[in-house]
Amino acid sequence: MIERAMSDVDHSFTIGLSTPIPLADRFPLREPLGMLAGRVVSVPVATLRVVKPPSRWSQLLRDDVLRMKPPSGRSGGETAPELEIPALVNTIEALLGTIRIAAQVQTATDRKEPGCPNLWADYLLVSQSYAAHLSLAVDD
Template sequence: MKKKTRPPLLHTDPDNRPLQSLAATALQLRDAMSATNHSFSIDLDPVIELDGELLIRRTPVSDRIRRVVADPVVDTTVIQPATRWPEHLRSAIHRMKPWDPPQVHNAALDALIEDFARDIENLLGTIRFAAQVETRPHDQANIWADFVLTSRTHLARLALTVDD
């Protein structure tokens, strides 16, 4: 039986529906989280293609993280089981909400976060390893959270930042 493979992720591919859906949901999430003097940013970059699941089994956690996180890593929290990473994402985003009147209610924000997490898994595949990393970014972000997500086929960094 021939193994089914995904096409490579191309940011310029207009037919990449999972990527289009992820981008649209990211924009909705950014708009919902932004307010006067509160600029929210969400980036899934870099995304590195992998060759099978060997990276997850054989590579130490610190090496996996260094492949996608250039900033100095202060602390790493491995999310176990990996299927709980959307809960950690939701908590991180709620900690970043603007203080002035919210653009959306908590239930609507939770739905957007759930859609965003689902879109990431549609793009990368089922997340098999997840970690939240504490970094000291070089930019002027006031609040930040970084996640390293690994599926069978991709390794990625998800970065959330708030600038005032």
């Protein structure tokens, strides 16, 4: 639903959640967060910025989604993207459990040049039992 709400004629929005990886020793983590990110994120991780408090990840996700809205202000869905975000967060937490550690991920393949039309946002999400990679991308 959110992908439809965020897409426009020449504005393609995608969102993906990797297959959750079970935590061997559960929570609290016994391995460094960087090592866990290396196992969960499918491309090399350049940096991790831990979100504090962890519950703030949903607000950062909302900010990223709104930053990626179609420039025309129009969307392909029947509802505004910001109205879809709580359902997305609820779905993710229903799958993983309450997020206990969240980190914004910058991968080695991120392009941050000025004027680059493509945008990315990546998160490492860790619950008591699982870790997963949440990825947002826009291609114009």
